[in-house]
Amino acid sequence: MKKLLMTASLAFFALTGAAQAEGKLSIYHWFEYIPQELLDKFAKEYDVEVTMDTYDSNESLLASLKAGKLGSYDVAVPGDYMVKILNNEGMLDTFEPSELSNFGNIEDQWADVSFDPGRKSSIPYQWGSTSFSVNRDVFSGPIDSLAIVFDPPEELKGKINVLDTSGETLTLASLYLGIPQCTPDKAQLKALNALVQGAKQHWASFGSDIAKDVLVSGDAAVGMIWSGFSAKARSEGANIEYAFPKEGYIVWMDNVVLLKDAPNRENALKFMNFLLEPENAAAVTNYAQYTAGVKGVAPFLEPAVANSPESNPPAGQKGVFVEACPQEVQVLYDAIWTNLKK
Amino acid sequence: MAAGATTSGGTVSNIYKGNSAKLMFPAWAMIGFFLLAPVGMMIVYSFLTKEFRGGVIWEFTLAAYDQFFFDRGLFGDEPPSIEWTYIGIFWRSIWQAGVATIACLLIGFPTAWFIATRRPSTRSAWLFMITIPYWVNLLIRTVSMKFLIRDTGPLNEFLLWTGAVSEPLGLINTNFAVQLGLFYSYLPFMVLPIYASVERYDFSLSEAAADLYSSIWTTLWLVILPVVKPGIVAGCILVFVPSLGAFLAPDLLGGAKTFMIGSLIEEQFKGSAGNWPFGAAASTILLSIVMAVLLIYARNQNKGSER
Numbered sequence: 230m231k232k233l234l235m236t237a238s239l240a241f242f243a244l245t246g247a248a249q250a251e252g253k254l255s256i257y258h259w260f261e262y263i264p265q266e267l268l269d270k271f272a273k274e275y276d277v278e279v280t281m282d283t284y285d286s287n288e289s290l291l292a293s294l295k296a297g298k299l300g301s302y303d304v305a306v307p308g309d310y311m312v313k314i315l316n317n318e319g320m321l322d323t324f325e326p327s328e329l330s331n332f333g334n335i336e337d338q339w340a341d342v343s344f345d346p347g348r349k350s351s352i353p354y355q356w357g358s359t360s361f362s363v364n365r366d367v368f369s370g371p372i373d374s375l376a377i378v379f380d381p382p383e384e385l386k387g388k389i390n391v392l393d394t395s396g397e398t399l400t401l402a403s404l405y406l407g408i409p410q411c412t413p414d415k416a417q418l419k420a421l422n423a424l425v426q427g428a429k430q431h432w433a434s435f436g437s438d439i440a441k442d443v444l445v446s447g448d449a450a451v452g453m454i455w456s457g458f459s460a461k462a463r464s465e466g467a468n469i470e471y472a473f474p475k476e477g478y479i480v481w482m483d484n485v486v487l488l489k490d491a492p493n494r495e496n497a498l499k500f501m502n503f504l505l506e507p508e509n510a511a512a513v514t515n516y517a518q519y520t521a522g523v524k525g526v527a528p529f530l531e532p533a534v535a536n537s538p539e540s541n542p543p544a545g546q547k548g549v550f551v552e553a554c555p556q557e558v559q560v561l562y563d564a565i566w567t568n569l570k571k
Numbered sequence: 572m573a574a575g576a577t578t579s580g581g582t583v584s585n586i587y588k589g590n591s592a593k594l595m596f597p598a599w600a601m602i603g604f605f606l607l608a609p610v611g612m613m614i615v616y617s618f619l620t621k622e623f624r625g626g627v628i629w630e631f632t633l634a635a636y637d638q639f640f641f642d643r644g645l646f647g648d649e650p651p652s653i654e655w656t657y658i659g660i661f662w663r664s665i666w667q668a669g670v671a672t673i674a675c676l677l678i679g680f681p682t683a684w685f686i687a688t689r690r691p692s693t694r695s696a697w698l699f700m701i702t703i704p705y706w707v708n709l710l711i712r713t714v715s716m717k718f719l720i721r722d723t724g725p726l727n728e729f730l731l732w733t734g735a736v737s738e739p740l741g742l743i744n745t746n747f748a749v750q751l752g753l754f755y756s757y758l759p760f761m762v763l764p765i766y767a768s769v770e771r772y773d774f775s776l777s778e779a780a781a782d783l784y785s786s787i788w789t790t791l792w793l794v795i796l797p798v799v800k801p802g803i804v805a806g807c808i809l810v811f812v813p814s815l816g817a818f819l820a821p822d823l824l825g826g827a828k829t830f831m832i833g834s835l836i837e838e839q840f841k842g843s844a845g846n847w848p849f850g851a852a853a854s855t856i857l858l859s860i861v862m863a864v865l866l867i868y869a870r871n872q873n874k875g876s877e878r
Contacts (some may be wrong), residue, residue, distance in 0.1 A: 288843035290623075295625035296840065314624075318802055364583050393827055397842040415646060422645055434744050434826030447723045448743065556623050567844050571830050 254496040257279040257302040259483070260438050261458075262355075264516040271493070271503050276495050285437045286394040287311035295517040300490040303497035306354050308481045310396065310553040315486065317553075321350040322487045325329040328498050329341065331505035339482065339522040344553070352501050355513060356482035357456040357540065358548055359397050362469040367450040375405035377451055379428045386431040388450035390443045393435040395566035397479055398453065400551045404477040412555035413561070422565045427566055429569060444469055456539040457518035464518075464533075469527025471539045473546045480548035482522060589750030594815030610858070617851035625845035635852035646876075657835070657853070663862075664831040667746065667821075668814035671753035672761075675810045676803065678754075683802075687761075689771035701759050709756060713819045716752055717743065752820035753810075762811035768802025774865060778795065806869070832857055 243448070251557055254271075258282040272279045281542040284290045287308050294305070299320055315321050329352070339353045363372045368385055378389060379402060392398055402425050403410055409419040433449055441462040443449035452469075454462070459471045472478075485504060491497050503509055510521040511529030518534050527535070542548065556564060593690045619627040619809050642654035686697040704712065720726050742748050748766035772795065780790040796803075817834030827834070832853065839850025 286843070288845075289841055292625050292843070294839055318624075376729070420647065429828070430746070432828070436827055436829060446721065448721050489661050561646055563844060564647075567838070568645060570827075570838060570842075571660060571835065 232490045242463050252496050253278045253280070253324050253493050254304075254500055255302045256500075257293075257298070257305040257488075257491065258283055259306055260285055262306065262483075262517050264465060266337045267509060267512050267516075268510075271500060274503070275496070275499050277493075277499070286392075287519055288394060291315065291318075294411075294488075299439050299488065301492070302488055302501060303491040303493045304485050305488055306339050306483050306485055308396075308551070309342070310402065310551045311346045311551045312351050312484050312486060316345065321491050322491060322494065323349040324487055324498060329502045330347070331502050334505045334507065334523050334525065336522050341436060342482070345484070351484035351486045352505060354483040354485050354504065355457070355517060356480070356522055357519035358473075358542065359392070359401070359453070359479035359481060360472050360474060361451055361453045361457050362444060362459040362462065362467075362471045364444065364450040365470055366467050373475050374468065375401060375474045375476050377472065377474075378453055379405045379424055381428075385451050386436060387433055389432045390434050390440060390449040390452040392440060393437045395562065396551050399566060400479055400549075401563055402428075404474075404479075404549065407476065409547075410552040411558050411562075411563065415557050417563055420567065421569065425569050435570070441465070455519075459530065460518040460537045460539040462536070463539075472539035473542050475546075477547040477549055478542075480550055538553065607645050611759040615850045615857075617848055617855045618759070620849050621846050623847045625840070625847060631844035632848075635846075637849040638849055639852055639856065657715055660830050660835055661832060662817050663746075663829070664833075667753065668747055668817075668829060669815045670750045670762050671757065671809045672751065672807050674754045675758050675761040676807065679758055679806060680765055680803070683762045683765035683769050687766050687772070694770075696762070701762055707760055710819060712756065713752055713823050716755055717748075717823050719841070720748060720751070743824065744828065746825070746829060748824040749820050749829065749831070753814040753817055753818070756820065757810040757813060760813075764805040764809065765799060768799040772798050791846070815861070816857065842878040 252373050256268075256279065262544075263281075268279050268281065271277065282302070284293060287310070287451065290305060290307055291311060291314060294302075294315070295318070305315075312321075319398075320359055326348070332348075332352075335353055336357055338355070341347055345351045348540075361375075361378050363377060363385075368382070369386070370382065378391070379387065381389060399421065400410060403412075404420055406417075406424060408414075408422055409422065412418065434443070436443070437464060439456050440452050440454045444452045444459070444462045445452070445465045447467075452462075453461075454471075456471060459469065463469055463471075483500050485493070486500070487497055499525045504513070507521075507523055507525035508529050510523035511526040513519075514521045514526060514536050515531050518539070522542050578679055589594050592631075618631055618633065620630040620634065622628050627682055639657050640652070641651040642656070643649050643651050653665075682701070686694055686723045689697060703789045718724050720740075721743040722741065726742075727736075727739040730740065731738075742751075765824045776798070777790055783795070806809075816833040816836075817831065818837045821827070821829055821834050823830045825831075830838075835855050836850045836857075838844045839853070
């Protein structure tokens with residue numbers, strides 16, 4: 230009986246404890262991109278109840294916000310070009326630098342960016358690259374070209390996983406063809422369409438959330454993948470090498486944005502400020518294995534993460550940002566993607 | 572319907588007289604909120620103009636249906652010809668769902684027969700065992716199936732170990748994997764209705780047929796099947812219809828490469844296509860096909876009973 234009372238009172242305190250939290254924070258985030266301990270730390274430090282939903286591509290983030298989720302989340306973590314699109318759609322709120330005491334911690338190169346001039350709505354989260362990784366047990370040849378994905382050698386055909394995101398997949402295909410992004414030129418777009426249509430027969434699957442798993446399990450020998458996700462696959466035992474192809478690769482920066490109509494704006498700003506603490510930014514980097522855009526993280530980084538080949542591209546390689554195309558051009562790219570997926 | 576309750580007369584229904592509208596309210600509210608309103612919204616949206624990357628503009632257009640039936644080239648600037656792509660996706664979905672339904676019938680009928688012919692006291696235990704896996708979320712079951720059959724999964728490892736095959740079977744990311752996933756997902760929907768009709772089957776009919784020198788197969792064909800047919804038809808509908816709209820199986824087991832109707836529609840709302848009117852139009856067309864098939868079936872049933 231004593232035990233029962235004890236349990237009941239504990240449960241009572243647990244319940245009232247949750248109810249007494251200062252407030253709430255609702256995060257819309259990429260899958261597998263923030264350590265739970267960090268969320269717990271924030272919840273404890275600021276006495277906030279944190280909830281998080283996840284998405285697996287910039288496009289599905291936008292689709293979901295458009296479908297009526299705007300107003301239910303406080304912060305989201307879109308990539309560079311998607312920050313610009315969300316802003317153009319009027320989905321972002323702005324803040325003053327003075328509202329974030331750690332605003333000055335943003336690294337100089339990320340303090341003023343073209344996709345959010347003056348950082349009015351966003352702060353850096355992590356940055357990295359998108360390319361592909363190859364299982365070295367299966368293929369030992371050179372992997373310095375995007376041909377591995379778009380015109381694969383015989384032994385890799387049918388063993389390729391491609392990210393299920395139009396922005397990154399079509400941008401890498403454009404780099405391979407050497408055509409500019411957001412081109413309205415029909416001949417170039419037809420060539421792009423023909424390239425991905427022809428390559429699809431060599432691809433085993435489309436999938437973003439499975440990108441690491443298929444490399445670790447060996448289901449795929451080549452995987453289009455994000456740099457840190459590849460590093461995680463490697464640390465989970467996959468004998469893979471991340472490629473920096475000569476045609477170029479994608480560089481991106483994910484950013485924490487303050488969403489319009491955020492139900493808990495104050496807590497959202499507290500969370501953004503929290504993520505600008507070097508120790509916390511480093512915790513994300515140690516977990517996701519990308520690179521933080523915050524000053525002073527170095528002392529907190531694990532050496533294996535800081536020195537990973539995925540995060541340290543060889544000098545002289547060309548990394549490009551995905552561009553946000555104007556609507557009349559974007560519909561052409563959407564047509565190519567739909568045509569590819571059907 | 573509301574009128575039927577009052578005109579039937581008799582003392583019992585007198586109690587309800589004058590209250591029929593109130594009493595029917597929950598039923599009509601259910602139908603209105605959960606059937607008419609969503610379906611009506613879907614049909615209306617299919618005739619609206621799409622907004623860039625999701626959403627609609629309230630202007631009437633047939634663009635969504637035009638996109639479904641006519642091919643105007645990749646960039647919409649060529650003379651129209653018939654668009655086979657979406658018809659192809661529908662055909663593929665019908666084919667996949669059909670194979671899954673036949674597989675469910677081939678396995679489900681003997682299973683239901685087996686259960687219905689056990690001692691009555693043990694039947695509920697058998698039925699219980701059929702339903703246990705379905706307490707687990709569909710997503711988890713589909714992912715588990717994927718782990719089982721993938722090239723590095725236990726099935727292939729076992730076959731390689733026994734030497735039955737020299738390299739993995741390559742089951743994952745194929746149409747077969749999708750069919751297998753659908754079959755596994757919806758098997759109980761076949762077993763349960765067939766069980767219900769086999770349980771009511773009077774086995775003395777089989778004995779009578781045997782006394783008249785009917786072979787086992789003739790008995791099955793001419794005596795048993797006509798009796799349990801309603802259960803089989805119900806099972807087939809219950810498996811076929813959800814299979815037709817499935818998107819988890821093609822996404823996870825088919826490698827997201829082989830579009831089925833469900834994944835095509837999902838892409839319009841959750842993916843990068845963001846074309847709500849087209850998704851609504853595809854859903855409307857799908858609904859029309861299913862309704863047409865069910866109506867034809869119902870009409871044939873009525874004809875059959877008039878004979």
